[in-house]
Amino acid sequence: MWMLENAFLIPLVPAISFVVILFFGKRFIGANRVHIVGITALGLVWVLSAVAAFQWTQRVENPSPDAIVEMATHGGDHGDDHDADHGDDHDADLAVVSTDHSGGEHGGGHSSPLIGPVISTFSQWWSNGGIEFAVGTLVDGLTVLLLIVVASISLLVHIYSTEYVKDDRRYVHYYAFLSLFTAAMLFFVMAQNIVQLIVGWELVGVCSFVLIGHWWEEKPNTDAALKAFLTNRVGDIGLLVGMIVLWGTFQTFDIDAINTLISADPGAHHLALLVAACCLMAAVASKSGQFPLHTWLPDAMAGPTPVSALIHAATMVVAGVYMIARLYPVFYEGLSIGTSSINLMAFIGGFTALIGAGLAFAQWDIKKVLAYSTVSQLGYMVMALGVGAWTAAIFHLFTHAFFKACLFLGAGSVSHAAHHTFDMRKMGGLKKAMPHTYRTFVIASLALAGIFPFAGFWSKDEILLGSLVGQKNSYPLMLIFGCAVAFMTAAYMTRVIWYTFHGEFRGHGQPHESPKMMTVPLWILAGMAVLGGVFNLPGPVLEPFGLEGLAHRIQTYAEPSVYLSGLGISHPDPSLNMALVGLALAVSGILVTYLYYWRRIGLHGLTERNSYAKNGYTFLENKYYLDHLYNDVIVKTVKRPIANWANRVNQNVLDRAVDKAGETARDTGRWIYKWVDQGVIDGSVNAAARGADSSGEGLRVIQSGKVQNYGQLLFGSAAVLAIVFVIVV
């Protein structure tokens, strides 16, 4: 299990690659060859991640006695095969944690052993006021799943980018920041404590900002970068407050300790967890594009398309989903997911999924359609977590990463061919010119729409099933949202395919297929879009083939049952009916759109004829006026009073304080001048001079200059002394 304990190597590789590319790229490697460094590093990362994933599966399949949590030394296998890096104190820490584990009341009805995460604490980072900040890694199934996703997509995006941003003026910076982003994301997913979580969270945010504004010469791009960054700052406040509340409640930053403490005693600290969960939801809303802070994500499409695929579709935006999954006991207990039939997280997720899907219909920019689709799918994941379907959410995260990256890279390929436009009104009929792009795009769209047997079908089905069954109660509203979104997703993706690949070509020039460096990653991702579902197939599907042992692999490997079992989370039994309903919705979505565009059936021109429909369309086109609400209403109404208030504070408090200080200093100076300088010092000097003057004035009488006078004095005094001498002696 060497790789799991030394997982820090995985983010270290792209971090080194970042430094090498940024500082030595141009001079020593050559500006147009820096991608070699990036791709090599990512290849290494991918191999290391794969090794880590393999070792994790080994750990779950054949748990060594110390990997099982009920035993007294969970995860403490450092002693036998590897002990140099971690001191004894670390083992002592683990022993304390393990005691808490075994004190918990989990294991009720759980037959399979609970596999603890591999925690490696390397050193104290710093300590302040008696609080110790550690740095280390926490590796479990969720982490290695994210490692694989990030490494795979980042590697493919690196390869794809060699063509897409070829001859870009900031080629070196582009690759440097791709590396930095990868390092930050990998660091984030293996954070051992919530402080590291915050650091990774902010690092990926910065990389997102830099890469959105990659072409900063154009104002909209810098605006989009700033919007993304500032919107994320809004959520970051929630992140900080939430983390502080968690610390205040548990007196520890350790993720493992927090999760263990909650699952050991689920009823305790309900109010604190509620506050923490609500604050963290704000962070999730900003990072993962949830309503009402999703507005930055479509604008983030100003960045290069591979960046959109990597950061704004597959990896960074799932950071919020990952954080919920990582700290799931906090949310599960705080929002009472197990016992309610609607809660904040489920509602925000479901609502986001719905409005995102709605907006995808009114966009002409292919990337914006995909961006709203991402918003919608992220909503799906959050909703799944909100209804207690942890595995379904992570499964969907996994499959979505691949097919959405495929769609984005496909859109990039289209734009590469169609003279760098993303406007679908200038596309059309590209099916013949770009066969590879067309096929992969259709495959990924079918996966996104949830058509059997593509990856999205399995994960979406699990989410719908999770909403239907719920935990104690079902989540009916979430089920309705989910079904509506399933229908809408299929419909808007069909619309995109119609406008982009079918009909007449509406652009100018001769579209052509993209080079191999772009189509090969597309095919790999399309392959994952087809096969991604096999990683968590339900048991009944596999039974006819005698492969029941391979069912629910993600649930088996990725789910941190050591934390979740104490909460009593149940898994719904697979339901054929639910799967059929979901499939029927998706197929009908495709069918309706197909009839509308290909067969010209339906209410064409409705938006021109019917004022209600027109208003509705305008409402969608303006993105529910959320941007207007933020910029014109909230920002304007808040900006003016804040500015006035700040001005008043500046004038009355700060300036007055400065003025007062100045005046006081001036008065003190005057007083000192008058009394000390003039009075004491000059006075004494003058008095000395005056004394010398007057004494000299008195003595000058004697100094007559006449020798005889001096003689008189001399002899007079001698006579006096003589007389005194005579009298005394």
Place this chain on the structure above:
Amino acid sequence: MLLNQFLILGALLFSVGVYGVLARRNGVMVLMSIELMLNAVNINLVVFGVQHGVVSGQVFALFVIAVAAAEVGVGLAIVLLLYRNRTSIDVEDFDLMRG
């Protein structure tokens, strides 16, 4: 022994000299008064030498006479130069060092 008489004579002579030095305005007279004072001292030296039966008192007196001769030479030269410069030998006129 006529010691007292000689000492009184010396004292009187010294006092006359002092008076001359302090009161006379003529520079030459001042110099002469100094000679009186020196000779008063000479009387004392001789008398004490006789009193003690040694000759060193008289030897000292001879030394003093020799030094006095040199002194009056310098003094008269100064008076002569003063006269040349200021056409006066009145010591009251020479008060350039007055404060």
